Amino acid sequence: MGIKIVSTGSFLPDRVLTNFDLEKMVETSDEWITARTGIRERRISEGETTSDLATEAAVRALEGRDPQEVDLIVVATATPDAFFPSTACKVQAKIENKRAIAFDISAACTGFIYALYVADSIMRTKEIDKALVIGAERFSKIMNWKDRTTCILFGDGAGAVLLKKEDNEGILGFDLGADGSYGDLLYVPSVGSNEEYPFYVRMKGNEVFKVAVRTMVESAKRVLDKSGILAEEVKLLIPHQANVRIINAVAERLGISEEKIFINLDRYGNTSAASIPIALDEAIKEGRLKKGDLVLLVAFGGGFTWGSCILRI
Ligand code: UT7
Numbered sequence: 001m002g003i004k005i006v007s008t009g010s011f012l013p014d015r016v017l018t019n020f021d022l023e024k025m026v027e028t029s030d031e032w033i034t035a036r037t038g039i040r041e042r043r044i045s046e047g048e049t050t051s052d053l054a055t056e057a058a059v060r061a062l063e064g065r066d067p068q069e070v071d072l073i074v075v076a077t078a079t080p081d082a083f084f085p086s087t088a089c090k091v092q093a094k095i096e097n098k099r100a101i102a103f104d105i106s107a108a109c110t111g112f113i114y115a116l117y118v119a120d121s122i123m124r125t126k127e128i129d130k131a132l133v134i135g136a137e138r139f140s141k142i143m144n145w146k147d148r149t150t151c152i153l154f155g156d157g158a159g160a161v162l163l164k165k166e167d168n169e170g171i172l173g174f175d176l177g178a179d180g181s182y183g184d185l186l187y188v189p190s191v192g193s194n195e196e197y198p199f200y201v202r203m204k205g206n207e208v209f210k211v212a213v214r215t216m217v218e219s220a221k222r223v224l225d226k227s228g229i230l231a232e233e234v235k236l237l238i239p240h241q242a243n244v245r246i247i248n249a250v251a252e253r254l255g256i257s258e259e260k261i262f263i264n265l266d267r268y269g270n271t272s273a274a275s276i277p278i279a280l281d282e283a284i285k286e287g288r289l290k291k292g293d294l295v296l297l298v299a300f301g302g303g304f305t306w307g308s309c310i311l312r313i
Contacts, residue, residue: 003120003163004170005311008281009060010159011053012043012268019152026148033152038244042155042269044140049081051090053158054136057277058091061132061160067095070162072131073102074119076111076273078188078302079138080104087136101128107178108186109240109301111135111273112159113309116297117174119163134160135273142188144200153242154201155269159277168312172294173227175219175308182211182304212246212300216308217253220298223308231255234310235293236283240300241265241275250298262288272301289313 018041019030033039045053054075062070075088082090088102101122107114112135119131136158143151163171186203189195216239224231237256239247241264251261262283271278276297283289290313297309 002166002169002171003123004166004168005161005313006164007061007063007162008160008277008284009057009062010157010278010281011056011060012157012278013045013048013053015044015046016041017044022152025145026151028148028152036245037153038263038265039153039269040266043157045138045156050077050079050136050138051081051087051094053138053156054087054091054134054160055094057136057158057160058095058132058134061162062095067097068099070097070100070130070132071128072119072122073097073100074105074115074131074133076105076107076115076135077137078106078108078111078272079142091134107301107305108303109242109270109272109275110299110303110305110307111301112276113174113297113299113307114176114305116171116309117176117307120171120174123163123165129165131163132160133163134158135275135277137272137274139201139272142199142201147200149205150201150203153270155271157268157271157274157278159274159281161277161280171309171311172229173223173310175223175226176306177219178303178305180303186302186304209243209246211304212242213249213253215304215306216246216250216298216300219306219308220250220254220296223310224296227310229294229310233294234260234296236260236262236289237296237298238262238276238279238283239298241268241279242270242300284313
């Protein structure tokens, strides 16, 4: 028995915010943003809530299947509609499922890999056949649009996968971890803290950058080692889409060549927990992945948290 991703879906809001638009909002330039990050534009919600984005992605991943078949819904998000009910419960209501276990996971940009790990673990030990795992974010609501060091980076969107128990293994291994001592380098305060509203993303980008590269490389190497897979066997590396310089540095250190890296951050920026499932969906729809191909997912985010997953399509 194994757990397999049987279908994927993603949803991006229509509104495009380009680097040129940002030039009119803060002291920045398209040239700086493109050279330092690789990002050219990002999508911004025009009123869709995080659960709306998540639901659209989930419906696409269901591909017409009966939503009642879903036994478990896990949403990774740092920007939920509400403290409670969870975004997963809201998605459940919107797809009119009446019975699934539903909850959210908070692990910032690593959230999707954490959610995949939790769903995979529950499915292996419990009577659960199908699970929706979703990454969904509306970071535009926690941006300080006057802070050029952060507002140029993030965007809104959602991606989803449908997991199913199958005879053959799909998900082959994980490596996950966290180091909370880095918490102050990248965070968004909330009501439990003594910080004053409004609650925006705060980041020491330069320091995050260095730890991100090292940690993603170490995590990816561990998951390959544990699974007995060589980097050259990987058909596609799907990294968290934060910065093209981070992605290229990680791939180079892993010995993965340029044509095996999936990048879409030029169009969407950093969509946090949504970035990997959106990229996975696009990679499959663009024909960059075929049945049997090995895919390496690697993420890093606030916490710090990190996670890697190796899977067979
Ligand atoms: O999602 C997971 C976690 N997040 C990340 O992985 C993000 C990690 N960090 C990064 O991607 C990069 O550190 C940034 C893209 C955020 C910044 O790039 P950098 O090459 O590390 O630039 P820097 O912060 O060292 O800033 C260089 C200069 C500074 O000016 P001075 O001090 O050299 O005069 C900044 O003030 O660039 C300036 N700067 C800008 N200039 C134009 C910072 N932001 C901007 C901007 N436009 N938007």
